[in-house]
Amino acid sequence: MKGLAKLARGHGNVGLMDAAEPSxxxxxxxxxxxxxxxxxxxxxxxxxxxPTVPPVIMGHELAGIVADIGEGVTRCAPGDRVTSExxxxxxxxCDHCRDGRPNLCAERKSIGSGVNGAFARYVLxxxxxxxxxxxxxxxEAGALTEPLACCVHAVEMTKLEPSDVAVIxxxxxxxLLTSQVVNAAGATTVVLGTSADxxxxxxxxxxxxxxxLNVDEIDPAPVVRDMTGGYGADIVFECSGSAPSAATxxxxxxxxxxxxxxxxxxxxxxxxxxxxCYKELAVSGSNATVPSAWRKALSLMxxxxxxxxxxxxxxxxxxxWRQAFDVFAARSGLKTxxxxxx
Numbered sequence: 001m002k003g004l005a006k007l008a009r010g011h012g013n014v015g016l017m018d019a020a021e022p023s024x025x026x027x028x029x030x031x032x033x034x035x036x037x038x039x040x041x042x043x044x045x046x047x048x049x050x051p052t053v054p055p056v057i058m059g060h061e062l063a064g065i066v067a068d069i070g071e072g073v074t075r076c077a078p079g080d081r082v083t084s085e086x087x088x089x090x091x092x093x094c095d096h097c098r099d100g101r102p103n104l105c106a107e108r109k110s111i112g113s114g115v116n117g118a119f120a121r122y123v124l125x126x127x128x129x130x131x132x133x134x135x136x137x138x139x140e141a142g143a144l145t146e147p148l149a150c151c152v153h154a155v156e157m158t159k160l161e162p163s164d165v166a167v168i169x170x171x172x173x174x175x176l177l178t179s180q181v182v183n184a185a186g187a188t189t190v191v192l193g194t195s196a197d198x199x200x201x202x203x204x205x206x207x208x209x210x211x212x213l214n215v216d217e218i219d220p221a222p223v224v225r226d227m228t229g230g231y232g233a234d235i236v237f238e239c240s241g242s243a244p245s246a247a248t249x250x251x252x253x254x255x256x257x258x259x260x261x262x263x264x265x266x267x268x269x270x271x272x273x274x275x276x277c278y279k280e281l282a283v284s285g286s287n288a289t290v291p292s293a294w295r296k297a298l299s300l301m302x303x304x305x306x307x308x309x310x311x312x313x314x315x316x317x318x319x320x321w322r323q324a325f326d327v328f329a330a331r332s333g334l335k336t337x338x339x340x341x342x
Contacts, residue, residue, distance in 0.1 A: 003057035003120035004321050004338070006045050006113075014046050016318070017055060019116065022124035024070040029130050031082060034139040035315075036118040037061030037147065038328050038336040040174075040241065040264060045113060046325065049266040052113045059119030059338065060086045060112035063133060063142035073127045083145040085129035085294055088115045103153075103288045110288075119318065121340045131294055134302035140315075140337060144177075144308035145297055146289065151177040152300070153293040154262045154286035155185065158235055162186030167224065167233040167252050168209075170240025170263060171200035173311050173335045176207060178237050178262060183208045184305040190233070192220055192248065196331060203334065207307060215248065224252050231255070237262050243269040255279045262286055311335040317342035 005017045024030045036059040044050040045058055066080040076082060089109040090097050096104035111117040111125065133142040151174060160166065164187040168179045171193040179189045190211040191204040201212040211227075213220050224233050232254030238246050241263030250272055253259055259281050276283055300306040313333035316324040324336050 001121045002318060002340075003116065004059065004318055005057045005119075006052045006054045008054050009048055009052070011048050012046065013048075013054070014058070016321075017057070019057060019120065021122050022116070024068040024073075024124070026071040027073065027127050028070045028124055029066055029073060029076060029127050030068040031062065031064040031084060031118075031123050031125060031130075032067040033062050033064040033118045033121060033123055033340045035063055035143040035337045035339055037143050038324055038338060039147065042112070043325065043328060044264065044266050047266065050113065053115075056113065057116040057118075057120050058112045059117040060110060061143050061146045062118035062123065063139045063145070064118075064123075065139075066130070067122060069127075075127055076130050076132065081133045081139060081142070082130050083133060083142045084111075084123075084125040084131070085289065085291065086110045086112065086146060087129065088126065100292065101290055103290055119321070119338055119340065131298055134298060137301055138309060140312055141301070141309040143337060144173075144311065144335065145294065145301070147173060148177050148181075148300070148306060148308060149289040149293040149297040150174070150286065151181050151262070152296045153289050154178060154237065154260055154284075155181045156293065157284040157286050158258050158260050160185050160187055160235065164188070164234040165190065165224070165228050167192060167220070167236045167249065169236065169238050169245045169249050170242065171197050171204050171212075172240065172331070174262060175237070175239035176200070176204055176311055176334070177306065177308070178239055179204055179209050180207055180306040181300065182237070183210070184300055188227075190220070190224060190227070192245075200334060203310065207310060220248065221251060228254065233257060235260065239263045241265045243271075246271055250275045253279065253281060256281075258282045258284065260284050260286070312337060315339060
């Protein structure tokens with residue numbers, strides 16, 4: 001089969017390769033991939049800013065149909081509509097695994113970076129990773145379960161309250177999903193973007209954001225202060241992976257507030273850590289997902305509280321992956337999907 005792979009370490013070194021179709025070994029499931037999202041991590045892999053074990057087929061945001069099951073598999077059957085968690089291997093015995101945080105396991109190997117992923121017609125995953133998609137949810141919308149689970153985990157880390165005013169900086173796919181999760185929890189959302197994000201800010205409003213601000217035209221600080229009696233945002237979510245955005249978030253969060261880093265920068269940035277002390281901030285970072293976040297993400301989609309389909313803007317065949325990556329990098333769309341079967 002054909003797969004889009006990181007062929008060797010170094011900048012670039014991404015291309016199509018031939019690979020054997022995976023076999024359903026015991027305890028594992030083969031999924032025929034219907035759609036797989038292009039993630040910022042895939043761009044970081046292309047730029048050699050994220051560790052991989054090449055040659056390895058990329059892609060981890062997937063949905064598809066169960067094509068085959070291995071010996072002992074009982075939770076799904078051929079023909080089921082599913083998505084999958086991304087950790088192909090964790091040790092299962094370290095403190096992190098036993099605490100329900102396999103994302104922090106030192107032995108973690110994920111599809112798309114440590115083992116072959118879903119930018120191919122078929123992908124092999126452990127049975128325990130497989131989740132049935134809610135009835136009525138399209139396979140394309142289901143491919144966004146993984147980024148939604150990442151956002152659910154990020155929000156859970158902050159102990160968000162319904163009374164909170166939350167700033168979400170960066171209206172890309174992660175920011176728009178985070179905004180919907182925050183809204184579903186009952187908090188007030190303020191989504192920030194730049195002039196280049198006008199279309200994305202419009203989508204944020206259509207998806208329920210309480211307020212949207214173009215920071216190139218409006219200084220968000222007085223607006224947020226007016227909303228909060230002069231105090232500032234209770235919590236800020238930095239979702240863009242941009243140094244200026246991180247600085248803005250530090251400025252907008254109230255004293256004794258919470259700062260959540262969700263976006264990845266791909267490189268070190270300058271950050272005013274003294275503000276963490278002066279404001280007595282609680283700072284959290286979130287790394288991928290935990291199993292509980294997948295259950296909640298699927299529930300939010302099932303109940304119509306989060307709309308992932310509205311974020312899908314572009315679809316490309318696997319052969320057109322360069323164009324798909326260019327669209328992502330240019331921020332001309334929202335969520336780009338690759339179809340390995342096209």
